Amino acid sequence: MHTLPIFRKWWRHIGNAIMAVLPPVNFLTLHYFYFTATCIIASIIFYLTSTPWQSVAYVDSIFMCVSAMTGAGLNTVDLSTLNTFQQAILFTLLILGHAILISLTVLVVRKRAFEAKFKGVSDERERERSTRNPSQVEMQVQEPVQGSTGTDLSGENGEGHGCKPRPKTSVLVQMKPGESSSREEQLWLDDDQKTIGGTPRHHHHRVFPMAGIGARPDLHNHPRDAVPNVPLVAKDSVSGFKGMLRGTQKYMASKGLVSRNSQFHDLTPAERDELGGVEYKAVSFLSVVVFLYFILFIIFGMIGVGGWLEANDPAVTRTNGLSPFWTGAFFAVSAFVNSGMSLLDANMTALQLNAYPLLTMGLLILAGNTLFPCFLRFIIWTMRIMLPDRPKWQSWRITLDFILEHPRRVYTNLFPARHTWYLLGTIIILNGIDWAAFELLSIGNKDIESLPTEYRVLDGLFQALAVRAGGFYVVTIADLRQGLLVLYVLMMYVSAYPVTLTMRNTNVYEERSLGIYAHDESPDSPANTSRSNVVMDLIRHHLGRPGLSETSRGYFVHQQLRSQLSHDLWWIALAVFFIAIRESDHYESQPVAFSTFNIIFEVVSAYGCVGVSLGFPGKNYSFCGAWHTISKLILAAVALRGRHRGLPVAIDKAIMLPSESLAWAEEEDAAMRRDRSRAWAQEHGPVGSV
Known part of the structure; x- marks a missing residue:
């Protein structure tokens, strides 16, 4: 009677120990697994179909399959001596291992993920409509989430996400619908260069950690734990920022901002959903x-x-x-x-x-x-x-x-x-x-x-x-x-x-x-x-x-x-x-x-x-x-x-599936960059000052 719980406990410990030494599941490890498994399977078929029997050693079979799959192109046997089926195996591996096909697969997977996400959002809204009265639904939509309404630079934390609200002390940056969207007039938001007032706060939680090649983004941290530090902007700073902003109005009805490397921030949840729709069409x-x-x-x-x-x-x-x-x-x-x-x-x-x-x-x-x-x-x-x-x-x-x-x-x-x-x-x-x-x-x-x-x-x-x-x-x-x-x-x-x-x-x-x-x-x-x-x-x-x-x-x-x-x-x-x-x-x-x-x-x-x-x-x-x-x-x-050296790093927007954590990461990054800018400005003085 008592042996079963003990067995389960030990089995759980063994499982945790095995998972601790295994590499994390991310794009890089999946890529390695795909290449390794495909090469092993293909090499066995390649070896077994050689004519005459065993005319190609298995070490040459595995080498040829790896060489074809990776695009290395080196050969340990003359390809003209292989039979047509073996040549066809190499031909297939050349295509299956090509970077464009891999990237195309990522596009298809992300497209399906967007569709699943939109379906989930639609189903959730249907459930909310059936369980709540209209006024409650309307209040929920209007609540700001994690720091920004998309029309201000300070933002506020919505109570709906368990964060205490802050008084709204920012100014709005208005951009007329008829404003030019040319490259010369819509510059990137160089938050990194402007002096921003306010008292800096420290970040104790990140949506996913910062890491390099092959790192595993920890998407299990709930984004509500990562409260970005959104700076306070005085009214007289608007004229200084006006020439540095690039807005999102070209793609959707929003006054959110775009900073370096196409990071969108200061968006409301509804605007994030709309941005996801634009990205879905692009994908x-x-x-x-x-x-x-x-x-x-x-x-x-x-x-x-x-x-x-x-x-x-x-x-x-x-x-x-x-x-x-x-x-x-x-x-x-x-x-x-x-x-x-x-x-x-x-x-x-x-x-x-x-x-x-x-x-x-x-x-x-x-x-x-x-x-x-x-x-x-x-x-x-x-x-x-x-x-x-x-x-x-x-x-x-x-x-x-x-x-x-x-x-x-x-x-x-x-x-x-x-x-x-x-x-x-x-x-x-x-x-x-x-x-x-x-x-x-x-x-x-x-x-x-x-x-x-x-x-x-x-x-x-x-x-x-x-x-x-x-x-x-x-x-x-x-x-x-x-x-x-x-x-x-x-x-x-x-x-x-x-x-x-x-x-x-x-x-x-x-x-x-x-x-x-x-x-x-x-x-x-x-x-x-x-x-x-x-x-x-x-x-x-x-x-x-x-x-x-x-x-x-x-x-x-x-x-x-x-x-x-x-x-x-x-x-x-x-x-x-x-x-x-x-x-x-x-x-x-x-x-x-x-x-x-x-x-x-x-x-x-x-x-x-x-x-x-x-x-x-x-x-x-x-x-x-x-x-x-x-x-x-x-x-x-x-x-x-x-x-695998030419692959994108694990933390890359173009290979990660859409999630709430990624959206919050952009808001957090923008806030951290503003903290950096504030510290830099305090040391060097305001950018553009004489």
Whole structure:
């Protein structure tokens, strides 16, 4: 009789102990689980379907599946020797692991979550109507919640949420309906820059804690426990704030405010619901656009490259016993997902004198990865300017305007205009450096100079695009000069940085994810007024400057870069160390082929999910194909880890499901930023004062 309660107690303790050591359930852990489980299942099928039986070892099966799924693109066996079903498995994994498909899944899940939330709100209101009289319902709607009515800067805590009301001592910031909503007149609310009166209070409770990469936002804290400190604003401050405000009237009937990185605050609960409706329309629209983008690029790429090979050069594929169209289709998908896998043993060197496939696949490489945010924003911007200026299109205009002006509230890979231009400029500069280095450092290289001049230039451009993400090689990499190979290592390492840093720098909860709250740069600061030096702007944007103060935007980029470097370097260093130890016997027999630099090159290529390899003498597969089993497994783990370095942090509006906690987090962040601004202003004096 007494054993059952004791058993339950011990079972509960065991369960709690297990949960304590397991990683938290968030986007990052789910992403890891999806990739790991899919690769294991696919590798078993891959291994069991090999012909003849066990012709492909299981370690090679798991490595090939991980390489395809992560986009690493390295191969330990020649793909031409695999049967068609095994090739189809790799083809499927290339698509299933692509970042655009993952982000599309997030959009669909968030869309369903919005629908469930709206249905819950509707059902709750129906229950309230049936259980309460009209006057009670009306009073509940009118009660302010957590600090703001959306029309004032002070806010008040509604009794309906268990908080004591504060006397209303703020002033309203009126904005006429006819006021211009242009970029020049609707500036961001730089609460970080204004001197705000009032006595600061300390925060003891956060809606969810501030944390970095892979952190778990604690959404179990009830938002009523997190009372934001909303500052008091004197009437004579209105004129000072008027030019610094960007309101929400363009999207809904509200006088709420928008601060850095599209944080909406000073909204009533009803306005929060209306904002959720706008976000729902934006997410629904993007889920369709991204799906069409993904599908159409793949379909047209397969038709374009596969059809060209079928019609113009079928012999090059039949030497490997392959179908021309299937080979071209595999090429196109591999280019779009930035894998670099090829059914041809010679990779793209077999097509180095053909302009069409090089240009087409170069476009697919850009469209599927580094320039995806730029292409997507251009498509949406084009759709916006093409909309007729008629009342029936008003809802569409609001939706597209919201997406273009606040993209990171709804999607991870869509950025504001300024950041998109920075990203485009950075990619052009990095690819330009690679292209110029290829041409200059190949002077005197007989293997490269044997190519016709026009194709040597084109091959240099394609290799520049491929070495940062695509993973293909149009010339034999081992034949290139040592200096160019060192440059390629650096470029492969930083391949994910432009998009990743831009993604994290535009995160709605960037301050919370870093644990830093700072005020934005003044519009009159040198960082904003000096726009002539584009190169220095790009460097400043992505790398920050030494000695940055916490008052600058560059400070946040600097912190993001430091966080990313600490996330990357130790994995690469440990992998190189252990692989070098295991391959020491190979090094003794073949010191040139198994040099430490070659190992570093392979590890960085795997971690960057690039796929370029120095190869192994006399073999068509990647250098890692000649390694021992444990070294292959280490490299597979490195590729899996590297695939996750470009993900958004756990605290990111675009991947989190809509909830009351997120809304309160924005109010709390705004209040904490105002506290920071007040402290800064007390030290430096009011912004704009003489």
